[in-house]
Amino acid sequence: MIDQFLAGDLSAVEEAVRKAAAAEIMPRFRQLDDHEIVEKNGPHDLVTTADRLAEQHLAASLTSLLPGSAVVGEEGVHADPSVLDALGGDAPVWIVDPVDGTRQFVHGDPGFSTLVALAHHGELLASWTFAPALDEMAVARRGQGAWLNGEPIRSGSPEPGTVLEVAISHYDFTTDAEKRALSGLHTPGARPRPCGSAGLEYLKVARGELDALAFTWENAWDHAAGLLLVAEAGGASATLTGESFRITGGNALPFAAARDEATVRHILGLLATAG
Structure with a gap:
């Protein structure tokens, strides 16, 4: 089932992502009422009506495209943590973050994205990173490369001797404790800054506009799409122990993604000094 689906034209997935954003996200961009914004776990962890409705829209459309598939979405997991079990199950899984960068969305900043990845048995197979306010759609397919608005993208490598630009949690x-874990990056040769939308930071790495990322959390919906995008653009990623990131969880944190493997190793070495 999944092999046949992947062998076909996946443009319907891109269309589903665009339709969800057009129907549920963009009409509310810079138009949110106070009652449409709710704190989940504190003043910085927000959810909006757009998040919930876009995830519902995507869940319906994506499972229709691939019957028998499951959905693991940020809002669905918040409501029922057992939804995460699907990541380790036998069914193909759509991993969804309806509005990645909700804080930016709430404040009228266009730097937010909708993230979708398709995985099976823990392996990432395809991903879609859509910035609806910027009209940027990045797509990756395992073993077939990465594209932005239909054009191939490559991460390249940092110029030797340049200061590495690194987005961090x-x-x-x-x-x-997490700040201490990232403190190794505050050193000559690296310039860390706080990240915005994780999905768009991964896109910057894939495009060669940002050298690396270092994150202290492992929610699959934040990272799945971007990790595949970076890998297919020629970049690399690894956890603090040098292992591959597992979307099912239990990773050694922090983990890093970068424009090339040498940069990942260097970032992990700096992180290790803070351990």
Whole structure:
């Protein structure tokens, strides 16, 4: 079932992502009423009506495209943590973040995205990263490359001797222990900054506009689409112990993604000094 689906034209998935954003996200961009914004776990962890309705829209359309598939979405997991079990099951899984960068969305900043990845037995097979306010759609397919608005993209490598630009977990979302874990990046030769939408930061790495990422959390919906996008653009990623990131969880954190394997190793070495 999944092999036949992947062998076909996946443009219907891109269309489903665009339709969900057009129907549920963009009409509310810079138009949200106060009652449409709710705190989940604190003042920086927000959810909106757009998040919930876009995820429902995507769940319906994506499972219709691939009957028998499951959906693991940020809002669905928040409501029922057992939804995460699908990541380790036998059915193909759509991993969905309806509005990645909700804080940016709430504040009228166009730097947010809709993230969708397709996985099976823990392996990432395809991904879609859509920035609806910027009209940017990045697509990746395992073993077949990465594209932005239909044009191939490559991450390349940082110029030797340049200061590495690194996006890291935002300070507002990190504990003191996580800040200490990232402190190794505050060193000559690296310039860390807090990340925005994780999906768009991964896209910057895939395009060669950002050298690396270092994150302290492992929610699959934040990382699945971007990790495949970076890999198919020629980049690399690894956890603190040098292993591949597992979308099912249990990773050694922090983990890093970068424009090439040498940069990943260097970032992990810096992180290890803070351990």
